[in-house]
Amino acid sequence: MKNTIQISAAKNYFLGFATSGLFLVLGLYYFNSTKNVEESAPSFTEILKAENAPIQEFNPNDLTESEWVQLGFSERQVATILKYKSVVGGQFTSKEQLKKCYSISAEKYAELEPYILLADHAGKSFSSTKNYSNNYRQNTTSYQYKNYEAKGLKIPGKFNPDTYSLQDFINLGFTEKQSQSILKYKNYLGGSFISKEKFRECYMISEENYRKLAPYLLLPENAQNNSVEMKTFATNKTSSEKPAISYQAFDPNTTDLQGWRDLGFSEKQAQVIINYRDRNLKGSFKSLDDISRCFVISAEKFENLKPFIILNPENIKSKNSDYSPKTSQKNETLQNQNEENLKTDFRKINLNEITFKQLLEYGFDEKSAGSFIGFRNKLGGFVNTSQIIETYNIDKDLAQKLIGTAPLLVNNVPKYSLADAPESWLKNHPYFKYYADKIIYYRITYSDEKKFFRTMKIKPEAEQKMRLYLK
Known part of the structure; x- marks a missing residue:
């Protein structure tokens, strides 16, 4: 009985030892196989090599x-x-x-x-x-692969942007959409960027891009340099210059499209002047004021033209069928004499209604008075007195004196919200016309005016001026 117990105990001891050894061997085998797998795992480069696709030099901007x-x-x-x-x-x-x-x-x-x-x-x-x-x-x-550079403008040299086509702007580095907007902006200026200053105001041209382009632009620095002697640029891509405009006496009521173009206007501007004369003024300019009010004729341009303008009474159309040039001239002379005998009380004259002759009476010269009336008409009326002081060609000292005498009433100045402003008003108003396309595009999406201005990224000084004419 005793021997039987001893054999059984030895048997159990042997089985336990064998089982432990089996588990140990299996554990070692698993550990070694995992380690071998890890050690044999191919690297990123090795994987590509195994697939016959070795890493080569690449530009990450070009990868699909x-x-x-x-x-x-x-x-x-x-x-x-x-x-x-x-x-x-x-x-x-x-x-x-x-x-x-x-x-x-x-x-x-x-x-x-x-x-x-x-x-x-x-x-x-x-x-x-x-x-x-x-x-x-x-x-x-x-x-x-040579001279890699980040995508940017590719400026070929000095150039006149007035002669550039859609493809030319795309080749310059702008997208097709940006190029279309730049050309639309040029058309709103009358077919010419006029000056570097105006070119810079195009909302599609960032400040950084303008700084790169400015040294190569064949344009005057600002609109004030567009004098009678200023040379216009040729329409071909060689940017050759045309001779200075030679003005001669002309009757604006008989001048045709080509005649206005010979005076330095683009074809589109010339057509606007003719439409303004024939439609708005019923066929003829009656006075110099009528000419200065045409929005495509700047105050500076008007001053250049003024000495050469001849308003022949025989070419002035009247609403009355019994119109007589001699009678009209006589009546006008009598009216002028009567006005000269009257002394205006400027304390009662609204600065938004003061006339050209009253400004002359106050002491302004014709150039200052014409600028005053022309700028006021383009704005639709002054909203604050600082606009008068800032008027181009104005006698600032005399203007300051006039502001201190005459009141400025703004009740009749047209104002709109950005959502309901007429397109024609946006495109003709000095403060809005450079942003007109952008405003028309964005107002379809945004109704909140604060978000609207923020999204358009309009310059703060431009936004401040716009708000003067917004409800």
Whole structure:
């Protein structure tokens, strides 16, 4: 009995020892196999090599989604990388910028960095004579990669933007939509940018791009330089200059389209003047004031034309069928004499109703008075006295004295909200016309005026002026 117990105990001891050894052997085997798998796991580069797709030098700005996936990124990571690319302006400008994308780990970036064809830091140009694959997926032809730069303006040299077509602006570096807006803005100015100052006000041209373009623009610095002697630019791309405009005496009531163009106006401006004369004024200009009120004739241009204008009474059409030039001239002379005998009480004259002759009576010369009336008509009326002081060609000291004497009543000055302002008003008003297209486009989407101005990114000084004529 005793021997039987001893054999049974030994048997149990042996079985326990064997079972423990089996578990130990299995554990060691599993550990070694896992370690071998980890050690044998191919790296990112090795995977590509195994698939016959070695990493080559590449420009991350040119890669498609599938090419990013080929580099070892998941579809989700690729979507994040492309979104980040759009956020930084649609182009990676340096390795440093690409490295900041959180979908690219430090380890992955370290693997890719030697192959990235970008400058190390923003602001430094990158030059390389290494071969870069023109077709990454098929790995066929290659070309010499040189002087890589971030996408920007490609300025060919000095040029006149008045002669540029849609394709020319696209070649310059603007998108097709931006180029169309720039040309629309030029048309609203009458077919010419007039000056660098006006060109700069185009909302599609950022301040940075303007600074790059300014030294190459063949335009006067500002509109004040458009004198009688100013030369106009040729319509061909060579930007050759035409001779200065030579003015001669002319009757605006018999001048045709070509005649107005010979006086320095574009075809569109000339047509506007003729329409204004024939439609608004019933066929003829009755006075110099009628001419100065035409919105495409600036105050400066009017002053240049004024010495040469001849209003022949025989060419002035009257509403009355029994019109007689001699009778009309006689009546006008009598009226002028009567007005001269009257002394105006300027304390009772509204500055928004004061006439050209009353301004002369107060002491202004014809140039200042014409500028006063012309600017007021374009605005639809002054809203504050500072606008009078800022009027071009005005005698500021005399204007300040007049402001202190005569009242400014603004009840009849037309005002609108941005949502209901007529397009014609927006496109003709001095404070709105440069932003008219933008306003018309954005007001379809936004009704909140604060959000509207914020979205359009209008310059603060321009917004301040606009608000004077908004309800």
